[in-house]
Structures are given as C-alpha cells and as structure tokens.
Amino acid sequence: MAILEVNNICKRFQDNEVLKGISFSLEEGQVLSIIGSSGSGKTTLLRCITGLETADSGSICVGGRMTFDSERREKLSKAEKRENQLCTGLVFQSFNLFPQYTVLRNVTLAKELLVKETCRAEKCDKKEKKARLAAIEDEAKRVIESVGLSDKLASYPCELSGGQQQRVAIARALMLSPKVLCFDEPTSALDPEITGEVLAVIRKLAEEGRTMLIVTHEMGFAREVSNEVIFMHDGVIGEQGSPEELFDRPQSTRLKEFLSAALHA
Amino acid sequence: MFWTVTQSLLKGFGTTVEIFGLTLLLALPLGLLLSFGSMSRFRVLKWLVKTFIWIIRGTPLMLQLIIIYYGPGLVGTWAQGLEQSNFLVDWLASWSVFDRFVAVIVAFVINYSCYFSEIYRGGIESISRGQYEAGQVLGMTRTQVFFKVVLLQVVKRIVPPMSNEIITLVKDTSLARIIAVYEIIWAGQSFIKSAGLLWPLFYTGVFYLAFNGLLTVLFGRIEKKLNYFRG
Numbered sequence: 266m267a268i269l270e271v272n273n274i275c276k277r278f279q280d281n282e283v284l285k286g287i288s289f290s291l292e293e294g295q296v297l298s299i300i301g302s303s304g305s306g307k308t309t310l311l312r313c314i315t316g317l318e319t320a321d322s323g324s325i326c327v328g329g330r331m332t333f334d335s336e337r338r339e340k341l342s343k344a345e346k347r348e349n350q351l352c353t354g355l356v357f358q359s360f361n362l363f364p365q366y367t368v369l370r371n372v373t374l375a376k377e378l379l380v381k382e383t384c385r386a387e388k389c390d391k392k393e394k395k396a397r398l399a400a401i402e403d404e405a406k407r408v409i410e411s412v413g414l415s416d417k418l419a420s421y422p423c424e425l426s427g428g429q430q431q432r433v434a435i436a437r438a439l440m441l442s443p444k445v446l447c448f449d450e451p452t453s454a455l456d457p458e459i460t461g462e463v464l465a466v467i468r469k470l471a472e473e474g475r476t477m478l479i480v481t482h483e484m485g486f487a488r489e490v491s492n493e494v495i496f497m498h499d500g501v502i503g504e505q506g507s508p509e510e511l512f513d514r515p516q517s518t519r520l521k522e523f524l525s526a527a528l529h530a
Numbered sequence: 531m532f533w534t535v536t537q538s539l540l541k542g543f544g545t546t547v548e549i550f551g552l553t554l555l556l557a558l559p560l561g562l563l564l565s566f567g568s569m570s571r572f573r574v575l576k577w578l579v580k581t582f583i584w585i586i587r588g589t590p591l592m593l594q595l596i597i598i599y600y601g602p603g604l605v606g607t608w609a610q611g612l613e614q615s616n617f618l619v620d621w622l623a624s625w626s627v628f629d630r631f632v633a634v635i636v637a638f639v640i641n642y643s644c645y646f647s648e649i650y651r652g653g654i655e656s657i658s659r660g661q662y663e664a665g666q667v668l669g670m671t672r673t674q675v676f677f678k679v680v681l682l683q684v685v686k687r688i689v690p691p692m693s694n695e696i697i698t699l700v701k702d703t704s705l706a707r708i709i710a711v712y713e714i715i716w717a718g719q720s721f722i723k724s725a726g727l728l729w730p731l732f733y734t735g736v737f738y739l740a741f742n743g744l745l746t747v748l749f750g751r752i753e754k755k756l757n758y759f760r761g
C-alpha cells in the first residue's frame with residue numbers, strides 16, 4: 266500500500282479554483298517531485314497535505330491514517346489532530362526558523378514539548394523525564410551532524426547563511442520522523458552558489474530511503490533525485506511519470522513550453 | 531527648609547509611585563486581554579473592543595478621570611430622584627463617588643490598558659505567519675506556539691514603544707492632582723500657599739527625572755538583553 270494517497274483534492278479561494286481534483290500516490294522510500302509554472306497550485310497542494318490549508322473536498326491518507334477526509338463528519342480530538350499533523354513534515358521556502366533559539370533548540374523544541382506532555386500523562390518521575398530529554402538532545406545532535414552543522418549547535422539563526430538555515434530547518438523537520446517529508450521550493454530563497462549544499466542534504470536523504478515530496482524549480486535536481494515527477498498545470502496534474510518520460514519525452518505542448526522556458530531561464 | 535520640602539515631596543512621590551505601580555501591574559495583563567479581543571474572530575467582540583479602545587484613546591485622560599470620579603455619584607443622585615423602583619434603578623441609586631485614589635487607579639488602568647493593547651496588537655500582528663505555521667507543522671498546539679515561539683519575539687518588538695508609554699505614564703500620574711489626590715505636584719504646589727515658595731514645585735522635576743532615568747536604564751538593559759537575536 267502507498268504511504269501517501271491523495272484523492273481528488275479540490276481547493277478554491279473565493280472564486281479562484283486553485284486545485285481541481287488532484288489524485289496521486291507515493292510509495293514508501295520514493296521521491297516525488299512536483300514541477301509547474303507559478304500559480305499552478307503547487308504550494309497550495311503541499312499546504313493541504315501538511316494540514317496548513319483545509320481542502321474543500323477529497324481525502325488524504327498517510328501511512329494508512331486518514332489525515333484528511335472531507336466526508337468526515339465527527340470532530341477530531343486534539344490528540345488526533347496532532348497525530349495527523351505529525352504524519353507529515355514541511356520544509357518552507359523561507360526556512361521559518363525560530364530566531365530566539367539556538368540551532369540545537371530549534372531542532373529539539375517540538376519534540377521536547379511532546380515528550381514533556383507524554384511524561385505528564387504517564388506521570389513518569391523526574392529521572393525518567395530527564396533521561397528522555399537527554400535522549401532527545403543526543404538524537405538532535407546526530408540529526409544536526411547529518412546535515413553537516415555540528416559546529417553550529419550554539420549559533421542563532423541570524424548568524425547562519427541561508428543554506429545553513431535551510432539545513433537546520435531540514436534537521437528540525439527530520440527530528441519528528443514524519444512519514445512523508447515535504448519541501449516547498451527549498452532552494453528558491455538561496456543564492457545560486459549555495460543551493461548545492463541544501464540539495465546535497467536532500468540527495469542524501471533520498472539515498473537513505475526517506476519518502477519525500479518536493480516542489481522545485483531545479484529541473485536538473487528533480488530529474489536526478491526523483492523516482493517520479495508530476496507536472497502541475499492550472500490546478501490539475503498535466504503529466505505524470507518517470508523523470509525520463511517527463512523530461513525527455515514530454516507529451517503535452519504545455520509541458521514542452523514549460524521545460525523550454527525553464528531551460529532558458 | 532530644604533529637608534522639610536524634600537520630606538513632603540517624598541511623601542507625595544510615594545503616591546505617584548503607587549499610582550504608577552498599580553496601573554502598570556493591572557494594565558499590562560488587561561491590555562493583553564484587550565488585544566486578544568481586538569484580534570478576535572468573533573466580529574461582535576472585536577467591534578466592541580475596538581470601539582472601546584477608540585473612545586478611550588480619542589479622549590483626554592484628564593476628562594476620563596473627571597468622569598470616573600464624578601460620574602457614578604451623578605448617576606446615583608439621578609436614580610434616587612426617579613419615581614419608579616425596580617432592581618436596576620435601586621442598583622443605580624446605590625452608586626456614589628469613588629474614593630479619589632480608587633478613581634485614579636480605575637481611570638489610569640482603563641486608559642493605559644487601551645494604549646498597551648494597541649502596542650501588543652501591533653507586536654503580535656508583526657510576527658510573520660511563517661512562525662505560526664512552522665510551529666503548527668511541528669505538531670505544537672496554538673498555546674505552545676504562542677508562548678514558546680511568538681511571545682519572546684513580540685516582547686523584543688514592543689520594548690521600545692512600551693518604554694515610551696511607561697515613561698509617559700510616570701508623567702501622567704500628575705493628572706491625579708485634578709481630583710485632589712495628594713501626589714508630588716500637589717505637594718510641591720502647596721508650598722506656594724503655605725510658605726510663598728515656588729522652588730519646591732520646580733524641585734519636583736528632579737524626582738520625575740530621577741525615576742525616568744532609572745526606567746530608561748532598565749529598558750535599555752532589557753533591549754540589550756534581547757539583542758542576541760534578530761527577528
């Protein structure tokens with residue numbers, strides 16, 4: 266069974282129909298890239314999948330868990346909502362790190378809050394709590410090391426370059442081990458010279474078998490890292506297939522035009 | 531003479547500091563509540579709070595002070611003169627003037643809550659949506675996002691306007707004199723009548739300056755402390 270199933274998602278803002286029935290699925294350990302021109306609804310789709318936006322109709326299933334279903338009538342409890350939220354992770358175009366915290370704290374904060382809550386619920390003693398928090402810190406250090414920022418643990422976001430900030434953001438998302446990790450143009454806010462370091466981290470994650478959904482304008486990267494590519498146009502999936510199929514043998518004129526524009530940009 | 535004057539002024543200054551401290555203590559949290567109201571999703575509440583803030587910010591504090599001090603008494607007298615008698619009328623008839631000091635505190639707290647709430651609102655609304663969304667996708671609750679992510683950033687942004695407002699509050703306490711609360715200006719002024727001395731009134735300025743100087747240093751420290759991050 267697919268780890269992510271998106272069924273017939275529609276979303277409109279007032280009378281602007283942004284998503285007009287999007288369906289696709291993603292297998293565990295695969296990387297799916299979404300390309301498409303500006304305004305085609307890529308960001309909106311990611312936001313619906315990650316729960317930042319509520320779709321008007323359709324359903325989303327992550328790891329067998331219905332995280333969104335427009336047919337659902339009963340109200341979700343807070344715990345269920347959070348459980349749904351934690352199924353997916355999102356890396357923003359603009360990083361959105363917490364400026365007042367160090368790199369380490371940015372990465373540990375959310376998990377720490379979670380663990381503190383479970384400790385309270387389970388009424389575990391101080392020693393147990395301390396051990397769990399220490400484990401989080403160790404884990405965070407490992408994750409930060411994996412994005413190559415071990416020497417920046419105590420730095421604040423304002424002291425880092427854009428590329429470094431984005432790598433912290435990736436570590437922060439990884440820390441909660443989402444079943445599907447989504448990226449919304451992770452390198453668009455970066456200078457061309459430093460996109461490489463972020464792409465290298467994502468490439469490594471792909472090799473480790475992370476399930477990822479990547480919206481990107483980097484055609485070369487999409488081609489190299491993805492198992493499958495979706496071309497979105499005007500709120501629908503224009504074409505879908507392997508990178509070779511889409512990039513070497515585009516069928517529609519729209520995709521051909523888009524690719525040649527991207528090539529000459 | 532200098533010593534007598536100083537002692538007398540210090541006594542008045544005690545009241546000044548009391549007004550200042552109590553107002554701050556009550557208006558800081560109340561302002562936060564008002565700011566939540568003015569940003570509420572419930573239209574009626576939002577509209578009510580905004581209108582209230584508009585009225586309070588649009589009229590002089592001195593006028594509010596007078597209305598709050600004399601208003602209840604007037605209402606009470608008026609209600610006592612009414613022919614009919616029911617629960618509401620009886621209740622209104624029981625209104626009488628506040629204690630002077632209480633009236634001052636009530637008026638100052640209402641007035642400063644409104645100013646503070648606008649500062650809070652500006653601070654809260656200036657935090658980018660991305661911060662809230664980043665918290666949300668990390669599974670934090672709204673409360674956690676507010677207290678763990680947003681709050682300190684808001685504090686950092688509102689320290690400069692807040693320090694302005696708080697220093698204004700120190701000087702505004704002199705308005706209490708209008709309903710004969712014995713604060714420092716009154717204390718200084720009383721020497722004109724009793725001893726024909728003008729300088730004690732000038733001397734009060736030293737107290738204000740010293741107090742505001744202290745506050746300025748304090749706020750400078752806070753600002754510096756929060757300087758370790760940008761955002």
Ligand SMILES: Nc1ncnc2c1ncn2[C@@H]1O[C@H](COP(=O)(O)OP(=O)(O)OP(=O)(O)O)[C@@H](O)[C@H]1O
Pocket residue numbers: 278281283301302303304305306307308309310
């Ligand atoms: N919150 C919103 N309110 C109203 N309209 C919105 C909102 N968010 C997005 N839109 C509209 O939805 C459409 C699709 O936007 P979206 O951001 O999903 O496109 P995109 O494919 O990500 O584009 P880009 O490549 O420029 O990032 C646009 O026309 C945009 O104006």
Ligand SMILES: [Mg+2]
Pocket residue numbers: 307308309449450
């Ligand atoms: Mg976008």
